[in-house]
Amino acid sequence: MNSDTELAPAVRSILEAARERSGGEGVVAVEARSLPEALADAEADGRVPVIAEVKPTSPTAEGTRDDDPVELARAMVDGGAAAISVLTEPTHFGGSAEALTRIREAVDVPVLRKDFVLDEAGMDVVEADLLLLIVRFVDDLEGLVAAARERGFQPLVEVHDRAELETALEAGAEIIGVNNRDLARLEVDLETFESVAPHAPDDVTLLAESGVSSPADVRRMREAGADALLVGSAIMDHGAGDSDVTANTRRLTRAESEDQANDDDTTQT
Numbered sequence: 114m115n116s117d118t119e120l121a122p123a124v125r126s127i128l129e130a131a132r133e134r135s136g137g138e139g140v141v142a143v144e145a146r147s148l149p150e151a152l153a154d155a156e157a158d159g160r161v162p163v164i165a166e167v168k169p170t171s172p173t174a175e176g177t178r179d180d181d182p183v184e185l186a187r188a189m190v191d192g193g194a195a196a197i198s199v200l201t202e203p204t205h206f207g208g209s210a211e212a213l214t215r216i217r218e219a220v221d222v223p224v225l226r227k228d229f230v231l232d233e234a235g236m237d238v239v240e241a242d243l244l245l246l247i248v249r250f251v252d253d254l255e256g257l258v259a260a261a262r263e264r265g266f267q268p269l270v271e272v273h274d275r276a277e278l279e280t281a282l283e284a285g286a287e288i289i290g291v292n293n294r295d296l297a298r299l300e301v302d303l304e305t306f307e308s309v310a311p312h313a314p315d316d317v318t319l320l321a322e323s324g325v326s327s328p329a330d331v332r333r334m335r336e337a338g339a340d341a342l343l344v345g346s347a348i349m350d351h352g353a354g355d356s357d358v359t360a361n362t363r364r365l366t367r368a369e370s371e372d373q374a375n376d377d378d379t380t381q382t
């Protein structure tokens with residue numbers, strides 16, 4: 114691991130579970146759907162580029178959604194999602210590689226494998242268009258970025274502060290996510306993205322991850338330089354059980370349209 118900074122007990126537990134999980138058989142080879150192209154398509158279409166996350170539960174979620182992951186992903190695409198993120202971690206997030214495979218067959222947008230990949234073997238589990246690598250949790254980021262690309266994945270490199278951004282850039286990352294959830298208390302603070310984003314070069318595809326829950330949050334992250342938003346909880350709405358995932362997604366993908374901005378103003382007054 115790349116840092117000895119404090120980690121929440123849930124994160125320690127996630128990492129222990131990740132170390133115990135085995136990789137797949139053989140080396141994965143993917144023909145990836147391009148994330149930058151999907152984000153550009155969404156922009157051209159007047160949608161805010163949102164990567165909607167199929168996240169059955171999590172250490173901070175208020176409940177669990179047992180809906181069919183394929184139906185959830187389809188509903189997110191209907192709501193305008195430019196791409197889908199799928200938690201494949203089974204123990205703490207209720208995910209699976211099988212769910213990702215089924216989703217990728219069912220939708221035509223890029224699909225991110227959101228998991229805690231610590232080494233090359235951890236990559237060879239399932240085909241996905243993007244693969245998450247978290248700077249804090251890996252020792253040889255440059256080697257893993259190269260290994261991911263050799264397999265055809267687009268690596269999404271996740272950072273939490275400016276020093277990690279530098280590490281990501283030195284490793285050759287082209288798609289970088291700034292996670293607003295800190296790993297010590299699991300609290301979200303949108304200022305994290307705002308403090309890191311100005312230091313990212315323009316040619317990087319920059320994602321704001323975690324804690325985006327309203328159209329106002331979307332606009333705030335976009336104004337701070339986010340090319341796209343990665344949103345799980347606000348779309349899954351775990352506590353509400355059968356909340357409408359299409360409507361939840363559409364509310365965010367339309368956050369920059371005039372109608373939505375007017376609705377928000379009306380609601381706030």
Ligand SMILES: O=C(O)c1ccccc1NCC(=O)[C@H](O)[C@H](O)COP(=O)(O)O
Pocket residue numbers: 123124166168171172173174292294299301322323324325343344345346347
């Ligand atoms: O979401 C959690 O509770 C969590 C806890 C510990 C480590 C990671 C965690 N989440 C992973 C993610 O990065 C998020 O699922 C993703 O960024 C979406 O965040 P949100 O929109 O806040 O659900």
